[in-house]
Amino acid sequence: MKTLEYSRVNETLYHETLPNGLQVFILPKSGFSKTYVSFTTRYGSVDNTFIPLGKDEIVRVPDGIAHFLEHKMFEKEDGDVFQKFGMNGASANAFTSFTRTAYLFSATENLYPNTELLLNFVQAPYFTEETVEKEKGIIGQEITMYDDLPDWRAYFGTIENLYKEHPVKIDIAGTVESISKITADHLYECYHTFYHPSNMLVFAVGAVDPEEMMTFIRDNQAAKTFDKPERIVRQFPQEKMEAAVKEGSLEMDVSKPKVHLGIKLPALAQEGLEGLKQELSYQIMMDLLFGKTSKFYTDAYEEGLIDESFSTDFTAEEGFAFSVIGSDSAKPEELTRKIQDTLQWASEKFPFGQEDLDRQRRRRIGFFMRALNSVEYIANQFTRYAFNGMNLFDTVTALEALEVKDLQEVLVPLxxxxxxTVFTVKPPANKG
Known part of the structure; x- marks a missing residue:
C-alpha cells in the first residue's frame, strides 16, 4: 500500500492496485464520525458503441442502458439491496453520468458489513427478462417525469443542438423507445465489459482506518474469481467544432422563457497537472465573464435580463467539453445578444489581468479548502478526476501555477x- 502525502492541503491518501486491477484509495479524516465509500466504474451514458468482452466486432447498444443497468444492480434474487443497507444503518445511493456509474453508501456504524455489501452486490449481477420488463415501466416513468421539467429540457436541448453525432447529446436515461429494446442479454454484455475490477475504483473517506480497510477490501477481492482484464475498445464519432444546430426552441408550460447559450469546446488537451490547470482556466474564465461579480451580471440583472435562475456550467470529460450559460428571461433575445456581445468584447481586447486572476485564485483556493470538509465532495470529485487522468489534491498546486496566458488560451474556443447554439423553452404561443 502506497502512502501519498499532500502537505499543501494537509491530507494523507492511501492507495493500492489489487491483483485483479481494482484501484483502491482510502482517505482517513480525523474528527469525522461518518464514512463514505463509493464503488465506481468508468462507464456512462456515452459508452453505447464498443467491442464486448470476448468478442471481435463493434456493437451498438440501446441508449440509456448504463443508467438502466445501475437501477437493475440493486435488485437481487433475495430482495432489494437498499433495504439491506438500511438494516445496517447506512444510507445508500447510486448515479449514472455521461462517463461513469457510481454506487455508494455513508454510515456512522457497521462500516465493514456495509463495505462488504457494497462490493458484493456490485460484483454479482442478477438480471432476468421478467425483471427487466418490469424495470422498463419504472424507468419509463422517470424519463417522462424529466421530460416534463422545463429546466432539464432546456439544458439537454442545448447539448443536443451542440453535437451532431456524439452520444453526449443523448439524455443519460435514454428514451422510452430506446429502453424498450433493452434485454437481459444486453445488460450482461455491458456488465461483463465495463464492470471488470480493472475498470473500477473504490474510494473510502472519513472515519476509517486505512490498514484495516485495505486489508478488508484486499481479502474480499482475493476470494473472488475474475476474467483476465482486457483493454476496453470504445468507439466515438468524429465531431467538427461547429455546433450542429445554431438555434432551437420548445414550447412548454412556463411563465417566462428559459434561454440557454451553449458553446462546444475542444476536449482537454492534457492530463495530470496541465489538464487540471486547463480545466480550472475554463472555470475561472467563465466566472470572470459571467460570474456574480462580473460587469455582465450586474448590468444584465439591472436591465431585467436575468434573475436568480441565471447559471453557468462548464463540463469536461474524456473526449468532449462544453459550456452552457442561461437564465429565465422575459427578454431572451436581448439576453442572448448580451452574452454574445460579452464574448465578442473579451475576444477583441482581453480585459483581465493579474489582479483578476489573483482574486479568482484566492476565492477558489478558499472554496476548495472548505470543500475538503465534505466526504461526499472528496469522493465524487476524486473519482471523476482520477478517471480523467488528474488528481483532486493537485488543485491548489494547479491554481497557484496559473498565469494570465492560461486564461487567454481558453478564451479562444469560448x-x-x-x-x-441557442436553445429556448417558450410559453405556448396561444397562452393567455
Whole structure:
C-alpha cells in the first residue's frame, strides 16, 4: 500500500492496485464520525458503441442502458439491496453520468458489513427478462417525469443542438423507445465489459482506518474469481467544432422563457497537472465573464435580463467539453445578444489581468479548502478526476501555477461563434 502525502492541503491518501486491477484509495479524516465509500466504474451514458468482452466486432447498444443497468444492480434474487443497507444503518445511493456509474453508501456504524455489501452486490449481477420488463415501466416513468421539467429540457436541448453525432447529446436515461429494446442479454454484455475490477475504483473517506480497510477490501477481492482484464475498445464519432444546430426552441408550460447559450469546446488537451490547470482556466474564465461579480451580471440583472435562475456550467470529460450559460428571461433575445456581445468584447481586447486572476485564485483556493470538509465532495470529485487522468489534491498546486496566458488560451474556443447554439423553452404561443 502506497502512502501519498499532500502537505499543501494537509491530507494523507492511501492507495493500492489489487491483483485483479481494482484501484483502491482510502482517505482517513480525523474528527469525522461518518464514512463514505463509493464503488465506481468508468462507464456512462456515452459508452453505447464498443467491442464486448470476448468478442471481435463493434456493437451498438440501446441508449440509456448504463443508467438502466445501475437501477437493475440493486435488485437481487433475495430482495432489494437498499433495504439491506438500511438494516445496517447506512444510507445508500447510486448515479449514472455521461462517463461513469457510481454506487455508494455513508454510515456512522457497521462500516465493514456495509463495505462488504457494497462490493458484493456490485460484483454479482442478477438480471432476468421478467425483471427487466418490469424495470422498463419504472424507468419509463422517470424519463417522462424529466421530460416534463422545463429546466432539464432546456439544458439537454442545448447539448443536443451542440453535437451532431456524439452520444453526449443523448439524455443519460435514454428514451422510452430506446429502453424498450433493452434485454437481459444486453445488460450482461455491458456488465461483463465495463464492470471488470480493472475498470473500477473504490474510494473510502472519513472515519476509517486505512490498514484495516485495505486489508478488508484486499481479502474480499482475493476470494473472488475474475476474467483476465482486457483493454476496453470504445468507439466515438468524429465531431467538427461547429455546433450542429445554431438555434432551437420548445414550447412548454412556463411563465417566462428559459434561454440557454451553449458553446462546444475542444476536449482537454492534457492530463495530470496541465489538464487540471486547463480545466480550472475554463472555470475561472467563465466566472470572470459571467460570474456574480462580473460587469455582465450586474448590468444584465439591472436591465431585467436575468434573475436568480441565471447559471453557468462548464463540463469536461474524456473526449468532449462544453459550456452552457442561461437564465429565465422575459427578454431572451436581448439576453442572448448580451452574452454574445460579452464574448465578442473579451475576444477583441482581453480585459483581465493579474489582479483578476489573483482574486479568482484566492476565492477558489478558499472554496476548495472548505470543500475538503465534505466526504461526499472528496469522493465524487476524486473519482471523476482520477478517471480523467488528474488528481483532486493537485488543485491548489494547479491554481497557484496559473498565469494570465492560461486564461487567454481558453478564451479562444469560448469566443468561437461557429461553436455556439441557442436553445429556448417558450410559453405556448396561444397562452393567455
Amino acid at each position: 469566443t468561437d461563434e461557429k461553436a455556439r
